Structures are given as structure tokens and as C-alpha cells.
Amino acid sequence: MLSRATARASNHLFFKNKNSQFLGLSNNLSYAASNPVSNFVSITWNNNNTSRMSKMKSFTTRATAQPLKNADELIDSVETFIFDCDGVIWKGDKLIDGVPETLDMLRSKGKRLVFVTNNSTKSRKQYGKKFETLGLNVSEEEIFASSFAAAAYLKSINFPKDKKVYVIGEDGILKELELAGFQYLGGPEDGEKKIELKPGFLMEHDESVGAVVVGFDRYVNYFKIQYGTLCIRENPGCLFIATNRDAVTHLTDAQEWAGGGSMVGAIQGSTQREPLVVGKPSTFMMDYLANEFGILKSQICMVGDRLDTDILFGQNGGCKTLLVLSGVTTLPVLQNPSNTIQPDFYTNKISDFLSLKAATV
Numbered sequence: 086m087l088s089r090a091t092a093r094a095s096n097h098l099f100f101k102n103k104n105s106q107f108l109g110l111s112n113n114l115s116y117a118a119s120n121p122v123s124n125f126v127s128i129t130w131n132n133n134n135t136s137r138m139s140k141m142k143s144f145t146t147r148a149t150a151q152p153l154k155n156a157d158e159l160i161d162s163v164e165t166f167i168f169d170c171d172g173v174i175w176k177g178d179k180l181i182d183g184v185p186e187t188l189d190m191l192r193s194k195g196k197r198l199v200f201v202t203n204n205s206t207k208s209r210k211q212y213g214k215k216f217e218t219l220g221l222n223v224s225e226e227e228i229f230a231s232s233f234a235a236a237a238y239l240k241s242i243n244f245p246k247d248k249k250v251y252v253i254g255e256d257g258i259l260k261e262l263e264l265a266g267f268q269y270l271g272g273p274e275d276g277e278k279k280i281e282l283k284p285g286f287l288m289e290h291d292e293s294v295g296a297v298v299v300g301f302d303r304y305v306n307y308f309k310i311q312y313g314t315l316c317i318r319e320n321p322g323c324l325f326i327a328t329n330r331d332a333v334t335h336l337t338d339a340q341e342w343a344g345g346g347s348m349v350g351a352i353q354g355s356t357q358r359e360p361l362v363v364g365k366p367s368t369f370m371m372d373y374l375a376n377e378f379g380i381l382k383s384q385i386c387m388v389g390d391r392l393d394t395d396i397l398f399g400q401n402g403g404c405k406t407l408l409v410l411s412g413v414t415t416l417p418v419l420q421n422p423s424n425t426i427q428p429d430f431y432t433n434k435i436s437d438f439l440s441l442k443a444a445t446v
């Protein structure tokens with residue numbers, strides 16, 4: 086996958102490697118952007134240098150979002166649509182009305198479709214099955230989950246194959262690390278582990294762990310937090326990578342549930358380190374996509390239901406943005422004066438592409 090990306094990247098000189106804003110602060114990582122055509126692939130793992138990375142840029146203030154009136158105009162102005170999944174394509178396990186027809190219409194117009202999710206509990210392959218179950222014709226190559234992004238990030242920095250990754254997270258991250266050829270430990274296996282304190286008890290940890298990846302984990306416990314903390318604090322150069330920092334997630338539609346940000350926050354609190362975030366709204370996945378498919382970011386429209394992840398992700402990447410109100414964001418929230426994240430357009434759901442199209446004929 087990555088070698089393909091690298092090969093293609095050499096043909097797309099417009100891709101820049103200056104976008105380090107997807108990275109948080111790290112005490113132990115440096116970037117060697119030695120080869121501009123291989124972009125983030127050229128970043129090297131280095132366990133001795135101090136940080137030179139900048140925090141993620143804040144969003145650019147924009148004019149107030151406009152209701153989408155002419156879908157054709159938007160569709161014709163871009164070549165790629167990136168869709169968030171939950172709240173855009175489906176809600177939980179239920180497909181949102183009109184999605185298959187909308188995706189078919191966009192494909193018939195030759196648009197490239199990409200699906201991006203911050204949920205790290207599933208791998209690309211596992212998400213592929215979900216699309217299939219819902220009757221959607223989407224290939225694995227079109228799916229970018231933050232579990233995949235974590236493994237892709239490690240590849241991009243040439244993370245040493247003799248180092249290990251400690252995982253606080255679920256199966257999706259393990260599957261992607263395995264596919265990428267990395268050694269790992271932790272994950273679901275440590276979900277049942279408990280620490281039995283005795284006087285003078287010292288917890289051992291693997292000194293060959295060179296990165297701790299933290300994602301959403303329903304089985305997070307004190308063992309995992311202590312293990313991850315020891316690796317980051319005591320192993321020289323150990324990276325702290327977060328799949329996302331989402332405050333909430335939607336395990337059921339009855340309430341909001343504590344999201345991946347709660348697991349990341351635990352490790353941040355104990356290590357006093359900022360994570361490298363690979364999921365939205367950091368631009369890592371956007372950069373990866375632009376590189377992988379050889380597309381200009383100005384030719385992308387990001388479609389999502391969250392302002393602080395999806396819309397910010399699109400804006401950080403320099404894309405057009407469309408907010409759909411079929412997920413977590415309501416019109417009053419969008420229009421509240423305290424909201425400073427304004428997409429270019431908003432509409433109720435993606436199948437409005439069809440009706441707004443019909444209305445203009």
C-alpha cells in the first residue's frame with residue numbers, strides 16, 4: 086500500500102510535506118523531510134531529538150454557512166467527496182435514507198468517493214463488511230479508519246520493525262498493525278488484567294516498545310494505563326499516538342458515551358505529554374489521501390455531521406466543506422453565535438443532492 090503511495094507520490098509534486106500540523110508536541114520525535122516528493126513517507130523515526138513540531142493550527146474563521154441550494158454546482162466543482170460515516174452514511178447500524186442512490190449518482194458522474202471515520206475499533210476490512218451488510222458497494226481501498234491511519238503513520242515515519250507497539254484500544258488497531266507488519270502487544274488481551282498491589286510491587290514493562298497507540302477502548306483499565314504510561318515515560322523516544330480525541334461516541338442512540346478522548350486524556354494526564362493525533366481533525370489522513378489518490382485538496386469536498394472534527398478536518402486540509410444535519414449537529418447549534426466553525430454549506434442529509442438536483446432541472 087505505502088510503496089504504491091510512494092510511487093504515485095513521485096508523480097504528484099504538488100503534495101507538500103510542510104503539513105506537520107497533524108502532529109501534537111512530542112519530546113522525542115523529529116521530522117526529516119529529506120525528500121519532497123516522497124512527502125510524509127520520508128519522515129524518519131528518531132529517538133534522540135527534541136521536538137520541533139508545532140501544535141495543530143486553529144481553524145480559519147469563515148463567513149456564515151450557506152444552505153445548499155444548488156447541489157450540481159457543488160458536485161461539479163470537486164472531483165472527490167470524503168464522507169464521514171456515522172451520522173452521514175449510517176446511524177448506528179441503520180442506513181440513512183437515500184444514501185445508496187446518492188452514492189450511485191455521484192459515481193455515475195465520475196466522482197471519487199472516500200469514507201473516513203475516527204472510529205478505531207474496526208479495521209478497513211471490518212468496515213468493508215459493514216458497508217456490505219448495509220448493501221453499499223464500497224471497496225476497502227475507499228475506507229480510511231483511524232485504526233488504519235495509526236498503522237499508516239508508523240509506516241510513514243519508518244517505525245523500526247524491531248520495536249513494538251503497545252495498544253490501548255480494540256481489535257481494529259491490532260488488525261491494521263498486523264497488516265502493516267508491526268509487532269504489538271496489549272489491546273483486548275490486557276482487558277482482564279488487574280494489578281495486585283503488594284509492598285514494593287514494581288510493574289515490569291517491555292523496553293522494546295517504541296510507540297503507544299491509544300484509541301477508543303471499552304475495556305480500558307488501570308493495568309493498561311500504567312503499562313502505557315511506563316512505556317512512554319521510561320522507554321527512550323517512545324511515541325504517544327492517538328487515533329482521535331473525540332469527546333463522545335455513540336454506542337447507543339439513547340445517550341452520548343465517553344469517546345476516545347477519554348482514553349487519550351488518561352495517558353496525557355499521567356505522562357504530561359501531548360499525543361500525535363492521526364484521526365480527524367488532524368490533517369494526516371487528508372495528506373495521506375491526497376498522496377494515495379494523487380488529488381488536489383481544493384478538489385475535495387468534506388462531508389460530515391460534526392463541526393469540531395469533520396468540518397475542521399476539511400478546513401484544515403483546505404477543502405470545501407458540507408455539514409449534514411443527519412447526525413449530531415443541529416441547525417441551532419450551527420447557527421449559535423458561540424459556534425465559530427462554519428462550513429461552506431449545510432443541508433439536511435446527503436440525499437438532498439438528488440432532490441436539490443431535481444429541483445434545478
Ligand SMILES: [Mg+2]
Nearest residue numbers: 169171172390
Ligand atoms: Mg459522524
